[in-house]
Amino acid sequence: MTYQDKKVITIGLVSELTGLSIRQIRYYEQRKLIFPERTKGGTRKYSFSDIEKLIQISEHMEDGLQTFEIRQLQKKNMAASYRGLTST
């Protein structure tokens, strides 16, 4: 709830925790699927929510979806949960 969304994890750890390569994680950011924060120095910081999101993303990728399609799905889910439907 409070810790879940705090952006504090470095990309190396995220890579370990998700099984994705650092390259993939950066790419998904470029494609607007995740939104890490940055330290003053420019180092990316992720939250546990980001990690869960990334795991979902990797599942969608395995299903053959393209990044823009996954982005569409995210929008739909956001709209749905806004209406009190599927959360996750």
Add this chain to the structure above:
Amino acid sequence: MTYQDKKVITIGLVSELTGLSIRQIRYYEQRKLIFPERTKGGTRKYSFSDIEKLIQISEHMEDGLQTFEIRQLQKKNMAASYRGLTST
């Protein structure tokens, strides 16, 4: 519960979040007050629980306690919570 205790935060972030210097954080580890994990490379990783602990530690230090006294307090609290008393 699950995220609270995952060791994933680098010492620089911990320093920012607690207001303590990196030097202090490392010292409190040396004095057995906190127990970060390490990456393969040797970089320390802390949990949100560690951050809460550190904040408590800094309060005790301000109260003039010495590190070994704080360690005693930690033990007492652990024993108490084990008996179902004060948790935190």
Add this chain to the structure above:
DNA sequence: CGTGTAAGGAATTCTGACACG
């Protein structure tokens, strides 16, 4: 005792690009 700091090195991350497909 608790903490600051300069020192030298190692690990981590960053960006932009070339490559493949």
Add this chain to the structure above:
DNA sequence: CGTGTAAGGAATTCTGACACG
């Protein structure tokens, strides 16, 4: 389109030590 990689640089962290008190 999605991902790997070599390249060069910058930010982050590590340890052991000297200093002060």
